[in-house]
Amino acid sequence: MRNIYCVLFLTLFCNFTFSQNTLTGTLTNDEDGEPLEQVSVYFPQLEKGTITDVNGYYEISNLPMGTFKIVLSYLGFKTVSETIEINSINTQFSKTLVPSAIEMEEVIVSTPFHKLQRENVMKVERTSVKELKTTGAINLSEGITNIPGVESVSTGVGIGKPVIRGLSSNRVLTYTQGVRLENQQFGDEHGLGISDAGIESVEVIKGPASLLYGSDALGGVLYLNPEKFATSNSTEGDLNLNYFSNTIGFNGNAGIRTSSEKVKFLARMGGASHADYKTGGGERVTNSRFKEYDLKTGIGYQLANFNTELRYNYNNSVLGIPEEIGIQNRGREALEPFQDITTHIISSKSNIYFNNSSLQAIFGYTQNNRQEFEDHNHGEEEAGTEEEEEHGEEAALDMKLKTFSYNIQYNLPKFGTTEAIVGIQGMNQTNSNFGEEILIPDATTNDFGILATSHTHFEKSDLQLGIRYDIRGINSNDNGIVGDPDYIAALDRNFNSFNLAAGYKLDFSDQLTGRVNIASGFRAPNLAELTSNGTHEGANRYEVGNPNLDNERNVQTDISLEFKNEHFEVYVNGFYNSISDYIYLEPNGEFVEEDPVYLYLQQNAVLHGGEIGMHYHPHPLDWLHLESNFSLVRGELDNSNNLPLIPANNWNNTLRFEFNNSDSRFSNSYGFITLRSFFEQNKVSTFETPTDSYKLLNIGMGTTVSFNNQEIGIKLSANNILDMNYVSHLSRLKSDGISNIGRNVNIGVSIPL
Structure with a gap:
């Protein structure tokens, strides 16, 4: 040996x-x-x-x-x-x-073979964070809603969870730094947990990606690509500052990147501070304020046949949980109830290259500390005092989630025009409670999965096939005293799933491409669904789990057709998603104190819909772009009741201008006018109410100015410029009659160093 x-x-x-x-x-x-x-x-x-x-x-x-x-x-x-x-x-x-005139293509990282989108069998949406920031989005959760088929379940402006074609929470898996983000994502009371500082681009897989990522990717994947290291033998840095008028908010970040031929290093620090947001009606939503601090750093080492990198991300967010329109001030310290969430992410990625094959190993460790401070001075706040709570008391809810994950894949030598990958993935996760309130019990979760996938290129078409097997074990302790109403029994459950995926891309011509993908997915029920027995502050309800829940399983068919020439693009995407044993919440008519009781139930469900869009830049006016897209989702249970939190149909139209006068003092100039139309949502669940239609008008412009060989990027945008007073169907504050954010002007400056 x-x-x-x-x-x-x-x-x-x-x-x-x-x-x-x-x-x-x-x-x-x-x-x-x-x-x-x-x-x-x-x-x-x-x-x-x-x-x-x-x-x-x-x-x-x-x-x-x-x-x-x-x-x-x-x-x-x-x-x-x-x-x-x-x-x-x-x-x-x-x-x-x-x-x-067609916009530059980028390599898709979230799919296994790292190809350009036109070469991919699976349709993936990709956009740069820089482009999302031009829209004036306050944070990443808001920014991704500019991607067709993607929305956000929000609680104010600081708390948002991605929704992909009607599915959210644990059905959408988020990846960052190449590892899965585990931060108690089932909770409604906190946001995505990732700052856009140090994120280069966002990729969205719409549909089951269990073949690639295992459980929790039943509805799709939000894949966040970190910023790259600097090119060899170079050093660069930048400073970015933003102001938002509505929340009197600031965010900014500064970073540096340097690389020799073999050693690479980067670091970026950022932060944000926002007061309560103002609705279109002119009222501030009390305790919608939030703060965030973020640090991302990484070091890499590269040889001819080997490279490795180690990255670290620290993120702390203090998020007020809005419940009413009460005191009206511009304070920034969170009032009770609020969440204080700290996340540490450490990831390593290494590649060894052989002759025409390679081995990649990715390891990740995430520690998520979630604390909730409850409201003890509600009466004083109602009386109109402006005294802001400090962090002096102990947290009522104090949970620590530790996750170790691994992903090892071997790229086999090419056989003709066929590429293939085999790999194993898994994680070990522990949840521990240190506060008086127990939302979910102390528990350990273990995942293991094995996969194989291939991509075969023919002259005019491509075929992709994949197979995967997963097992998950969940073991939790009991909590409380047997016989008490809030007692949580111990749990010992095992789940497994076998999944397949097949996709076919056909180039009818150089300009017309069709794709068909059929994939199965699964999701093991999470701890909240299995064991909950208590009040969820952010959702204002008392949830009761069901320890007998089964796996959710789905089969989704995606069909897309895309036509593209030098000046015109049009696409049509359609999907049909059949889910067995869909887990959902339903009120049983009872109340605990003032909170309605919700039970976790299961029933088969179907979602279907799609997106259609076009992009036209007429010749010779290549600086002019006309863009339009329409998104539709329908979801219902077997009993014909509608699924909750299904986004309203929406139609977005943008007129965009782009000028790149490299010889001028002003370069990379752009401007846009966008009209976002949200239709009435009257296909609602039994405990929802319909939502009226509304339209939002957004405008923006930007340029790069050169002063004595120093370039400065300047951008200006205004969202909801008409100050429309509206309520989104995906707002958690809708049941309290609280409107979404009104007019918001964003001014941003970016300075290369």
Whole structure:
């Protein structure tokens, strides 16, 4: 055995020592042959790249032997994706790029083979956080609602949970830094728990992704890509500041990135502070204020056949839980009840590259500390005092959730035009209580899954297949005294699931592409659904769990058709999602004190709908963009009752202007006018009320100004500019008659350092 280890060590040592290969080339404009500067040259699988210089020249060293996909991307030109072979110490690859008004494509990271969207069998929505910020969104939860088919269940402006095609909470899995985010996401009383500072882009998988991610990905995945390290032998930094008029709010962040040929480092600090928001009716919603502090840092090390990175994220949020329109002030210290939530995320990702195969190992540790301070001075607040509560008392609710996760995948050598991946994933999770109030008991959860997936490329089509098996065990302690109304019995349950996925993409022509995907998914019931026996402050209800709940299982069919040429795009997406044993809450007519009692029940359910959209930039007015999209979701149980919290149909229309005058003092200028129309939602559950239709008018503009060779990005936007007084159907405050946010003007400044 010792000899085998010696051979493996010597093999890897030789690879690291002697496979020091270099790729060079020149990139030019296909129209005039001029060199192109600042073109991104990137190997997705190797996570390594650079940019071209003023002569269009690039050089990437320390590359392993093998065949890899290379992606060339530059604004205003068609993105190039080709496979090249690194088979000598010095390899050359030059290319001419074709000008195009179609927006630049990026590599999709959330799917297993890291391809451009046009090459993917599965349809994935991707957008940069920089683009989301131009819309004036206060936080990431609000920003993602600009993606068709994605909404947010909100409690004010500081608390929001993503909704993908009508499914939310534990049915939507969030990934950050390559690891699953576990932060008691079943709770209604806190937000996403991730700051947009240090997040480069957002990818959304609409539909079951259990094949790739296991339980809790039944409804989809929100995949957050962290900012990349700087290119080799460079250092850069930036400062970003924002002001929001409605909440008298501020947020900002500053970061630095530096890289040598082998060692890379980055760090970013950010924070936010907001007072109570003002509705379109001119009233401030008491205790909707919130604060956030965030730190993200990472270090990487890269050789020819090996790279590794270690990242850390600290996030602390203090979130007021709004319940009424009471005292009217601009205070920033949270009143009771409020949540104080601290999250630590540590992740490591390592890759070893062999000849035409590779091994990736991702490990993550997340610690989520959730504290809730309850309202003991309600009468004083009603009397109109402005005294703000301090953190002097002990938390009524104090939970710590610790999660260790792993994801190990082996990319097999290519067999003809077929790529394949096999892997294992899992996690160990413990929940502990330290407060007087027990929302869910002390418990341990263990997951293990094994998967295999393949992608075969034909001349005009692609086929993707996958298979997976998962097991989950949940073991919890009892809590309380047997016979008491709030007693929670011990639990020992095991769940398992077998899932399949198949997808087919056909290029009818260079401009017309069709996709069909059929996938199964599952979700094991969470601790809240199995064991709850108490009041949820943020939801204003008394929840009673059901220890006999079964797995939710679903089969979803997705069909999409997309037409795209240089100046016009149109797409149609449709889905049909059949869910067995859907878990839902329903009131039983009883009350505990003033809170209605809700029971967790199961019944089969169906969701269906889709999105349709277009993007037109007429020639020769390539600076002008007309965009429109319409999203529809329907959801109902077997008994024909409607599912709760189904988003209203909405239609978004945008007129956008873009100018890139690189020779001018003003560059990268843009402007937009957006009309968001939300239709009446009258297909509601038995305990919901219909929601009226409303329209929101948003405008914005921005530019990059050059002062003495110092570039400064400036943006200005105004959301709900007509100060419409409205209530969203997905607002948790709707039952209290509290409206959503009114007019909000955002001014932002970004300064490269």
